Amino acid sequence: MANIIVLFSSSRQNGNTRNFIDQIAIQLETIDIFVEIIDLEQYHFSDFDYKHKNKNDDFSPLFEKILPCPIIIFATPVYWYAVPPQMKRFLDRISDYLICPQLSDKGRQLRGKTAYIVCTSVKEHASETYLNALKETFAYLGMQYGGYIHADCSEGYLAEQQDNAIMLFSHLFKTQKA
Numbered sequence: 001m002a003n004i005i006v007l008f009s010s011s012r013q014n015g016n017t018r019n020f021i022d023q024i025a026i027q028l029e030t031i032d033i034f035v036e037i038i039d040l041e042q043y044h045f046s047d048f049d050y051k052h053k054n055k056n057d058d059f060s061p062l063f064e065k066i067l068p069c070p071i072i073i074f075a076t077p078v079y080w081y082a083v084p085p086q087m088k089r090f091l092d093r094i095s096d097y098l099i100c101p102q103l104s105d106k107g108r109q110l111r112g113k114t115a116y117i118v119c120t121s122v123k124e125h126a127s128e129t130y131l132n133a134l135k136e137t138f139a140y141l142g143m144q145y146g147g148y149i150h151a152d153c154s155e156g157y158l159a160e161q162q163d164n165a166i167m168l169f170s171h172l173f174k175t176q177k178a
Ligand SMILES: Cc1cc2nc3c(=O)[nH]c(=O)nc-3n(C[C@H](O)[C@H](O)[C@H](O)COP(=O)(O)O)c2cc1C
Pocket: 010, 011, 012, 014, 015, 016, 017, 018, 076, 077, 078, 079, 080, 081, 082, 120, 121, 122, 123, 127, 153
């Protein structure tokens, strides 16, 4: 089993954010921390539905796949100070596991997991609005927040400029290895 699961969402499957998380995963492997990257765009699940008519789509198998993993990285670009639509849809659908009595035991298993953020944008610093929305979501779900790393991609994704930041970020995981 991977030590860390990455939930990756972007409108570009091989864009800046994917390059960033791939470089981070390679660095983590050098310190024997193994990462599984899940591209949310490969899963077909619909918006939250109060009537739960979508209960047989791809969301439940995906959610239950991440449950055994103690560390989850949320990796996305910043799109209008927020996460991309498929990540927002994923977060909305976690509500199924808070609301449905037959699922709530599994929903509670998020408590105690540690969440990290990997993000890219065209600004020097990550948007606080974006970060806070995720941090508040983690807190509501009972997840610990471990930290974030951001790449300024105003000139495109420049891998060599990220080496030092990735090195520092990867050290955060050394003490948390599953
Ligand atoms: C729809 C859209 C909205 C964006 N909104 C922001 C934004 O609010 N702040 C910002 O700094 N960059 C914004 N950007 C730029 C992206 O965050 C940046 O180019 C990112 O690295 C793209 O990553 P990707 O290749 O994985 O899509 C936006 C880009 C798009 C396409």
